Amino acid sequence: xxxxLEAASLALVQGLTEFLPISSSGHLILMRNWIGLAEGxxxxxxxxxxxxxSLTAVIFWFRAELIPITGDYLRSWRHKPTPGSAxxxxxxxxxxLVLATLPFILVGALYGEEAKELLRSVTITAWASxxxxxLLLAADLLGRKCRQIDSLSPLSSIAIGFTQVLAMxxxxxxxxxxxxxxxxxxxxxxxxxxxxxxxxxxVILAVGGKTLLDLVEKGGFAGLGVGPLLVGFFVSxxxxxxxxxxFLRLVERVGMWPFVLYRVLLGLTLLLWATG
Numbered sequence: 702x703x704x705x706l707e708a709a710s711l712a713l714v715q716g717l718t719e720f721l722p723i724s725s726s727g728h729l730i731l732m733r734n735w736i737g738l739a740e741g742x743x744x745x746x747x748x749x750x751x752x753x754x755s756l757t758a759v760i761f762w763f764r765a766e767l768i769p770i771t772g773d774y775l776r777s778w779r780h781k782p783t784p785g786s787a788x789x790x791x792x793x794x795x796x797x798l799v800l801a802t803l804p805f806i807l808v809g810a811l812y813g814e815e816a817k818e819l820l821r822s823v824t825i826t827a828w829a830s831x832x833x834x835x836l837l838l839a840a841d842l843l844g845r846k847c848r849q850i851d852s853l854s855p856l857s858s859i860a861i862g863f864t865q866v867l868a869m870x871x872x873x874x875x876x877x878x879x880x881x882x883x884x885x886x887x888x889x890x891x892x893x894x895x896x897x898x899x900x901x902x903x904v905i906l907a908v909g910g911k912t913l914l915d916l917v918e919k920g921g922f923a924g925l926g927v928g929p930l931l932v933g934f935f936v937s938x939x940x941x942x943x944x945x946x947x948f949l950r951l952v953e954r955v956g957m958w959p960f961v962l963y964r965v966l967l968g969l970t971l972l973l974w975a976t977g
Contacts, residue, residue, distance in 0.1 A: 704929070705928055705929055705932050707736055708747070708928075708929035708930075708932045708933045708936075709932050709933075709936050710732060711729065711732055711733070711747070711751065711933065712751055712754065712932065712933040712934070712935075712936035712937040712940070713936055713937075713940050714728045714729055714732045715751040715752075715754070715755065715937050715941075716751075716754060716758070716936060716937040716938065716939065716940030716941035716942075716944065717940050717941070717944050718944075719752075719755040719876070719901075719937075719941050719944075720755070720759070720876050720897075720901070720941060720944055720945055720948065721876065721944060721948060721960060722834075722837055722874050722877030722880050722957065722960050722964075723830075723834075723874060723877065723960050723963055723964050723967065724826070724829070724872045724873065724877065724964065724967065725874070726826055726871040727826050727827070727830050727872050727967050727968070727971060730823060731967075731970070731971070731974075747929070747933055748912075749909055749912050750930050750933045750934050750937075751933050751934075751937045752905055752908075752937075753905075753909055753913075753934060754933065754934040754935065754936070754937025754938035754941065755901075755905065755938065755941040756901075756902065756906065756909065757934075757938045758937075758938045758939070758941035758942035758945060759898055759899075759901055759902055759941065759945065760902060761938075761942060762898070762942060762945050762946070763899060763902075766791075769791050770791045770792075770794055770795045770798075771795060773788045773792040773795065774791065774792045774794075774795025774799075775795075776788075777789075777792035777795075793851050793853075794850055794851060794899075796855075796858075797850065797853045797855075797858040797896075798858075798896075798899055798900060800855055800858035800859050800862060801858045801859065801862035801879075801896070801900050802865075802900060802903045803859070803862060804859065804862035804863045804865065805862060805865045805866055805868070805904055806903075806904075806907060808866045808869070809866075809869065809907075809908065820869070820870050820871060821871055822871075823971055823974065823975040824971075824975050825870065825871060825872065826871040826971060827872060827968040827970075827971035827975065828872070828968065828972075829871065829872030829968075830872040830873075830964045830965075830968035830971065831964065831965050831968035831969070833867065833870075833872070833873045833874065833877060833878060833964075834877065834960070834961045834964030834965055834968070835961065836881055837877050837878075837880065837881045837884075837960070837964075838957055838958060838961040840880075840881040840884040840885045840957075841884055841890070841957040841958070841961075844884035844885055844886075844888075846884065846887065846888070846890060847887055847889065848886070848887040848888050848889065848892070849888070849889065849892050850888065850892045850895065850896050853896075857886040857887075860882060860886060861879055861882035861883055861886060861896065861900070862882075862900075863882070864878045864879055864881055864882030864885075865879050865882070865900060872968070872971075874964075875901065875904070876894075876897050876898070876901070877960070877964075879896070879897035880893045880897045880957070883896050883897060884957075889953070890953050890956065890957075891949065891952060891953050894948065894949060894952050895949070
């Protein structure tokens with residue numbers, strides 16, 4: 702059974718790293734090793750609760766935008782909004798998010814479980830943290846950074862969606878991969894980050910919802926205790942929300958290089974730990 706302090710520690714790591722481009726999986730490996738938890742001690746059920754906390758944070762952060770985006774996108778099916786209007790911009794964003802989500806849903810449905818089992822190792826996580834971190838830096842340095850979300854073409858949205866598929870590789874970082882995709886298509890840093898965070902909502906809903914249903918059916922929450930689950934949920938939600946706030950305020954000024962440097966150091970630490 703996970704103790705309250707262990708639950709809070711894992712949730713804090715999850716919340717702080719879920720939306721930063723630095724790989725939450727790599728940090729959780731280090732945290733589990735540091736506090737002496739084996740892989741199975743955390744369990745899939747506790748993992749789902751942590752992700753639900755992160756999901757709650759990003760929904761609350763974008764709460765003023767989500768309903769208008771959804772409503773205007775659905776209304777655009779029946780009649781085309783006035784070009785250049787706020788409604789047209791929100792409908793376009795809704796369409797872009799749908800297109801960007803499709804690759805992950807399709808590839809994940811076909812190969813998600815196999816990829817998770819095949820690629821789950823400390824060494825792969827370490828190298829993915831380093832390699833995809835350097836690719837993120839290249840996208841940040843070479844990207845034009847002259848476009849906003851409302852100018853994304855359907856092809857660009859799908860291209861960013863395929864970078865999200867890279868998140869199936871532990872250590873690649875879902876947010877890091879999608880920010881890399883956004884920068885590669887010419888988005889500025891802040892809009893690449895915003896689009897990445899919005900993309901997280903349907904993906905976490907889909908993956909977390911399916912996993913949750915499977916766990917409920919199998920009784921996967923038995924023995925965890927209400928206390929650790931509540932602590933995990935709220936610590937993950939609060940820390941993820943604060944992280945979103947800080948990152949969106951700083952990303953335009955600091956760029957991606959501090960996170961890339963951190964990723965390289967994290968990857969090297971994991972490699973030393975795996976071979977030590």
